[in-house]
Amino acid sequence: MKPLAVVAGIVVQQGRVLIARRPMHKESGGLWEFPGGKIEQGETPQQALERELREEMDFSVCVGPIWDARIRSGEGDGVLILFYRCEAGCKEPKALEHSELKWVLPCEILDYDFPPADRAVAERIARDETL
Numbered sequence: 001m002k003p004l005a006v007v008a009g010i011v012v013q014q015g016r017v018l019i020a021r022r023p024m025h026k027e028s029g030g031l032w033e034f035p036g037g038k039i040e041q042g043e044t045p046q047q048a049l050e051r052e053l054r055e056e057m058d059f060s061v062c063v064g065p066i067w068d069a070r071i072r073s074g075e076g077d078g079v080l081i082l083f084y085r086c087e088a089g090c091k092e093p094k095a096l097e098h099s100e101l102k103w104v105l106p107c108e109i110l111d112y113d114f115p116p117a118d119r120a121v122a123e124r125i126a127r128d129e130t131l
Helices: 045-057 106-111 116-128
Strands: 004-013 016-021 036-038 061-072 079-088 100-104
Touching (some): 004 045, 004 116, 036 045, 045 061, 045 079, 061 116, 079 116
Parallel strands (some): 004 079
Antiparallel strands (some): 004 036, 061 079
16 A cells, blocks of 8 residues: 655745644644645646645645655555645635644744654755745
């Protein structure tokens, strides 16, 4: 059995990156993440990311190239997270599924607590600052 694949967006706007805080009642509640979700049957990863951000934030993005990929270990074969760099749309996102949203500078991103896979990507953003 292969790992489940999910997508996450490194959404950039005016040099800042969008991060989302998970609700307390969900797994990893209270931690910050790069928003995204599961790929549904028949979707490309890019289509899934566009759909997830539209559903969870009433927000549109232009999905760019894959920026990173990480395996989150856990039950079974784990989860493959595909991180895509995205340009933010015109309107502001809404926290429909998250408890909070923030735009942060790459140099500030490590001030927030992330689950391990997202943390590794946050560290790369802070180190490289090449978004």
